Amino acid sequence: MAIQPIRLFGDPVLRTPAAPVTEFDRELRQLVADLTETMRDAPGAGLAAPQIGVSLRVFTYWVDNELGHLVNPVLDLSDEEQDGEEGCLSLPGLSFPTTRALRVVAKGQNMYGEPVELVGSHLLARCVQHETDHLDGILFVDRLDDETRRAALRAIRESAWADGTPPQIKISPHATAGRAI
Numbered sequence: 001m002a003i004q005p006i007r008l009f010g011d012p013v014l015r016t017p018a019a020p021v022t023e024f025d026r027e028l029r030q031l032v033a034d035l036t037e038t039m040r041d042a043p044g045a046g047l048a049a050p051q052i053g054v055s056l057r058v059f060t061y062w063v064d065n066e067l068g069h070l071v072n073p074v075l076d077l078s079d080e081e082q083d084g085e086e087g088c089l090s091l092p093g094l095s096f097p098t099t100r101a102l103r104v105v106a107k108g109q110n111m112y113g114e115p116v117e118l119v120g121s122h123l124l125a126r127c128v129q130h131e132t133d134h135l136d137g138i139l140f141v142d143r144l145d146d147e148t149r150r151a152a153l154r155a156i157r158e159s160a161w162a163d164g165t166p167p168q169i170k171i172s173p174h175a176t177a178g179r180a181i
Helices: 026-041 122-135 146-158
Strands: 046-048 058-063 066-077 081-088 091-101 103-109 115-121
Touching: 026 046, 026 058, 026 066, 046 122, 058 122, 066 115, 066 122, 081 122, 091 122, 091 146, 103 122, 115 122
Parallel strands: none
Antiparallel strands: 046 058, 058 066, 066 103, 081 091, 103 115
């Protein structure tokens, strides 16, 4: 396992839809291990493969002390919504109010190719939606209302890392509100 550098806003891999995983081999298991270690070190509630420069449909999550991963996710979202602060490890130090579905049923596979169904609400639902968006080349700032999106883009331009300099930010792993996803 190895901690990988997290790609920041502006990196083209974050805007490129990821390819489906077709080979469930040792390389995929290593990718899941690297994602998990990188996510926990950050710390974050989730991390998608494109965030470490790998354009494959896989992400890890760490929510309410539940650690897991999902490969090739397909989501069924509730009509009921939730509002809350959302951040991203690829936009360090920034969070904005983001509307998401309250509940999610995510179907996919584990790293061995076995079918998996993940059912969650609140923070887990938010995390699964956020990470699946990464796999589709979508960032959470794309989901903001126009006014908030303008403020987010301004904050990104003004951030210390906008020039490509890696940030030196650590978030308490015990924090949940505003925790980077």
